[in-house]
Amino acid sequence: xxxxxxxxxxxxxxxxxxxxxxxxxxxxxxxxxxxxxxxxxxxxxxxxxxxxxxxxxxxxxxxxxxxxxxxxxxxxxxxxxxxxxxxxxxxxxxxxxxxxxxxxxxxxxxxxxxxxxxxxxxxxxxxxxxxxxxxxxxxxxxxxxxxxxxxxxxxxxxxxxxxxxxxxxxxxxxxxxxxxxxxxxxxxxxxxxxxxxxxxxxxxxxxxxxxxxxxxxxxxxxxxxxxxxxxxxxxxxxxxxxxxxxxxxxxxxxxxxxxxxxxxxxxxxxxxxxxxxxxxxxxxxxxxxxxxxxxxxxxxxxxxxxx
Amino acid sequence: xxxxxxxxxxxxxxxxxxxxxxxxxxxxxxxxxxxxxxxxxxxxxxxxxxxxxxxxxxxxxxxxxxxxxxxxxxxxxxxxxxxxxxxxxxxxxxxxxxxxxxxxxxxxxxxxxxxxxxxxxxxxxxxxxxxxxxxxxxxxxxxxxxxxxxxxxxxxxxxxxxxxxxxxxxxxxxxxxxxxxxxxxxxxxxxxxxxxxxxxxxxxxxxxxxxxxxxxxxxxxxxxxxxxxxxxxxxxxxxxxxxxxxxxxxxxxxxxxxxxxxxxxxxxxxxxxxxxxxxxxxxxxxxxxxxxxxxxxxxxxxxxxxxxxxxxxxxxxxxxxxxxxxxxxxxxxxxxxxxxxxxxxxxxxxxxxxxxxxxxxxxxxxxxxxxxxxxxxxxxxxxxxxxxxxxxxxxxxxxxxxxxxxxxxxxxxxxxxxxxxxxxxxxxxxxxxxxxxxxxxxxxxxxxxxxxxxxxxxxxxxxxxxxxxxxxxxxxxxxxxxxxxxxxxxxxxxxxxxxxxxxxxxxxxxxxxxxxxxxxxxxxxxxxxxxxxxxxxxxxxxxxxxxxxxxxxx
Numbered sequence: 095x096x097x098x099x100x101x102x103x104x105x106x107x108x109x110x111x112x113x114x115x116x117x118x119x120x121x122x123x124x125x126x127x128x129x130x131x132x133x134x135x136x137x138x139x140x141x142x143x144x145x146x147x148x149x150x151x152x153x154x155x156x157x158x159x160x161x162x163x164x165x166x167x168x169x170x171x172x173x174x175x176x177x178x179x180x181x182x183x184x185x186x187x188x189x190x191x192x193x194x195x196x197x198x199x200x201x202x203x204x205x206x207x208x209x210x211x212x213x214x215x216x217x218x219x220x221x222x223x224x225x226x227x228x229x230x231x232x233x234x235x236x237x238x239x240x241x242x243x244x245x246x247x248x249x250x251x252x253x254x255x256x257x258x259x260x261x262x263x264x265x266x267x268x269x270x271x272x273x274x275x276x277x278x279x280x281x282x283x284x285x286x287x288x289x290x291x292x293x294x295x296x297x298x299x300x301x302x303x304x305x306x307x308x309x310x311x312x313x314x315x316x317x318x319x320x321x322x323x324x325x326x327x328x329x330x331x332x333x334x335x336x337x338x339x340x341x342x343x344x345x346x347x348x349x350x351x352x353x354x355x356x357x358x359x360x361x362x363x364x365x366x367x368x369x370x371x372x373x374x375x376x377x378x379x380x381x382x383x384x385x386x387x388x389x390x391x392x393x394x395x396x397x398x399x400x401x
Numbered sequence: 402x403x404x405x406x407x408x409x410x411x412x413x414x415x416x417x418x419x420x421x422x423x424x425x426x427x428x429x430x431x432x433x434x435x436x437x438x439x440x441x442x443x444x445x446x447x448x449x450x451x452x453x454x455x456x457x458x459x460x461x462x463x464x465x466x467x468x469x470x471x472x473x474x475x476x477x478x479x480x481x482x483x484x485x486x487x488x489x490x491x492x493x494x495x496x497x498x499x500x501x502x503x504x505x506x507x508x509x510x511x512x513x514x515x516x517x518x519x520x521x522x523x524x525x526x527x528x529x530x531x532x533x534x535x536x537x538x539x540x541x542x543x544x545x546x547x548x549x550x551x552x553x554x555x556x557x558x559x560x561x562x563x564x565x566x567x568x569x570x571x572x573x574x575x576x577x578x579x580x581x582x583x584x585x586x587x588x589x590x591x592x593x594x595x596x597x598x599x600x601x602x603x604x605x606x607x608x609x610x611x612x613x614x615x616x617x618x619x620x621x622x623x624x625x626x627x628x629x630x631x632x633x634x635x636x637x638x639x640x641x642x643x644x645x646x647x648x649x650x651x652x653x654x655x656x657x658x659x660x661x662x663x664x665x666x667x668x669x670x671x672x673x674x675x676x677x678x679x680x681x682x683x684x685x686x687x688x689x690x691x692x693x694x695x696x697x698x699x700x701x702x703x704x705x706x707x708x709x710x711x712x713x714x715x716x717x718x719x720x721x722x723x724x725x726x727x728x729x730x731x732x733x734x735x736x737x738x739x740x741x742x743x744x745x746x747x748x749x750x751x752x753x754x755x756x757x758x759x760x761x762x763x764x765x766x767x768x769x770x771x772x773x774x775x776x777x778x779x780x781x782x783x784x785x786x787x788x789x790x791x792x793x794x795x796x797x798x799x800x801x802x803x804x805x806x807x808x809x810x811x812x813x814x815x816x817x818x819x820x821x822x823x824x825x826x827x828x829x830x831x832x833x834x835x836x837x838x839x840x841x842x843x844x845x846x847x848x849x850x851x852x853x854x855x856x857x858x859x860x861x862x863x864x865x866x867x868x869x870x871x872x873x874x875x876x877x878x879x880x881x882x883x884x885x886x887x888x889x890x891x892x893x894x895x896x897x898x899x900x901x902x903x904x905x906x907x908x909x910x911x912x913x914x915x916x917x918x919x920x921x922x923x924x925x926x927x928x929x930x931x932x933x934x935x936x937x938x939x940x941x942x943x944x945x946x947x948x949x950x951x952x953x954x955x
Contacts, residue, residue, distance in 0.1 A: 166812075169736070171682060171739070185681075185806075340828070357659060357661060358805070
């Protein structure tokens with residue numbers, strides 16, 4: 095785990111006291127959830143981040159109301175930001191504000207879709223590995239192997255081979271994001287499967303599906319929630335990177351495509367607004383997602399609640 | 402090979418009719434075409450400029466991959482090797498050939514061509530450049546078949562012989578009235594005494610590992626820093642440049658990641674010239690920038706779309722016409738190309754080929770109602786939302802930013818006519834593979850030099866032609882092209898070609914959209930560049946680089 099991983103802030107991976115153990119893995123009941131929210135509310139960074147994320151979601155959903163879809167061309171080419179064009183225009187005279195707004199839709203779609211796929215695969219593999227000890231060795235090897243692959247060159251290779259489209263981007267990003275999720279969830283799940291209540295559950299049923307579904311997955315949900323946010327922001331970065339390299343969907347607006355087209359048209363050196371605004375959008379999304387996950391993580395930590 | 406923005410190996414040379422027709426004299430040949438477009442460019446100073454001690458730094462975006470000019474190559478390869486290995490012929494703005502190493506050329510009889518070459522050129526190791534070098538190069542290329550345009554020109558070539566120190570004669574398999582100029586323009590001449598040591602010229606790396614390079618000028622490659630720079634020193638004797646010696650003492654090609662960084666480097670004075678053509682949207686801005694001069698280079702090629710006739714829908718003439726009328730050509734030229742392109746009247750005979758150009762052929766109007774009528778007369782009925790039950794997949798290269806931009810406009814305007822176009826922009830190699838396999842409904846791309854109509858029509862519209870992307874086979878058109886190829890009388894040939902162009906236009910066998918003029922930027926501290934058509938030659942052709950000098954005030 096890198097030091098940037100917000101989950102590191104939890105005592106999960108460390109030798110933990112029995113008190114912490116009993117408090118930690120319990121699924122967030124109504125009371126625990128309310129407690130988390132109370133603590134979270136007091137963290138201004140977390141609230142601001144949540145607000146920003148919600149704002150981006152609203153922008154994405156309300157795109158048709160906020161700006162018309164960027165036309166194929168306009169007459170005012172490469173105009174700097176003004177009252178008429180708040181974010182300026184690009185080399186085909188299209189409104190950059192419209193491109194950024196419609197790009198939000200695509201970027202959030204990639205973020206959500208890729209992280210859902212990654213989370214689903216990652217969690218499933220993690221809990222199976224944690225529950226069935228014999229598979230765990232095998233799964234750990236696969237995860238370590240995938241994590242050690244040079245991700246960016248492989249993403250570029252695959253995207254180039256399959257051809258650029260939104261589906262490709264989602265698939266590629268998801269394919270390289272799930273091992274990170276597996277690693278996070280597995281470390282938590284390993285603790286959970288050894289807890290007395292899981293042993294108790296084994297006495298009640300022989301169905302591992304039931305135990306995993308009813309007891310283990312709920313216990314690791316907080317970690318999953320954190321991974322969703324982290325994976326999503328990483329997906330946005332990867333998607334923007336691929337799009338900037340010309341491997342994004344060339345027919346749908348995304349933040350990466352705005353950057354790519356600015357580079358292709360040779361306008362980067364003169365038209366600062368072409369790169370500034372989509373970059374700010376990417377920064378906002380990634381930063382707020384990261385801060386949100388840290389704030390949430392802090393808030394659900396019982397030690398912080400006590401304060 | 403000679404990459405323009407999208408295609409390769411398709412630039413064609415002019416055609417020489419019948420026997421020896423015009424013998425162009427060397428003295429009258431090299432004209433200095435200084436562009437009038439540069440607002441701040443002072444007139445070139447009069448009188449020859451003396452060779453100085455300056456270094457001319459040129460920006461490029463790619464490394465040199467092949468140092469062997471006989472192997473298919475990229476732009477940087479072409480630019481660097483072009484300063485060392487001379488061509489027999491050069492090209493003028495209207496596509497006519499001009500002397501370079503050769504002073505005279507033509508035909509002895511139907512099956513024999515000839516070149517007379519200069520007697521005052523030497524290789525940098527002191528050996529003279531002789532007819533032996535020329536003949537040996539041609540024979541070696543024929544024998545070893547290196548991949549590239551040069552070998553592609555040798556289909557009807559049998560052998561070459563140096564009949565004297567300055568005269569080469571080539572024997573042909575069948576009469577071919579364009580081959581002398583084609584070989585002369587596309588083929589480099591390499592030093593026999595260096596290249597013959599290699600087993601095959603097709604595999605010879607010529608990477609200087611055997612004691613450096615041997616050049617006939619104007620410059621000699623001396624130092625290579627892969628990924629960074631290619632340094633070349635002046636060759637003292639270069640008779641093709643005024644004064645006999647290249648002006649700049651050194652030429653350094655520097656490698657940059659992309660055109661944005663090249664522009665920044667030019668603005669900061671790090672480089673003196675950008676070898677790549679400027680993106681259309683940057684031209685006005687750079688023209689207005691102090692200290693930067695922008696030169697215009699006429700276009701000698703065209704951008705086009707072709708409709709794959711093996712698709713049953715596109716096999717119908719009305720459907721192709723409907724598509725042709727659903728494109729806003731004016732908007733594409735004004736917005737995407739910023740007015741830097743001219744209409745060809747939707748004809749492959751571009752205005753720049755003034756002899757052939759036919760004013761009576763008019764560009765397809767942008768008229769979506771007409772498109773709808775044509776679709777209906779082809780038997781299609783629009784659904785409730787006005788869309789016809791057709792969908793076409795248009796391919797283009799993502800590396801070609803201009804085409805990528807107008808492809809979107811084509812899609813949007815076709816949608817107005819109820820025709821669905823699905824854009825498929827891909828990475829260049831995928832695009833080339835799709836093109837070769839005919840894996841597209843509509844192909845969008847461009848050619849850098851299309852100066853000889855008969856050769857172009859042969860390749861573009863005859864069945865089996867290398868660039869017959871429409872996959873057309875029209876007996877009437879085939880007959881006209883075949884007839885033009887054996888017609889010696891110039892007026893008659895032009896008339897036949899105009900008839901052929903009319904068929905191509907009316908049947909929409911090709912949708913020629915514009916000829917793009919290119920713009921190149923250099924520092925105002927330098928002047929004396931000589932422009933030549935296309936990005937390959939532009940202002941970095943050997944004569945231009947050898948003539949460039951610092952402005953008088955410096």
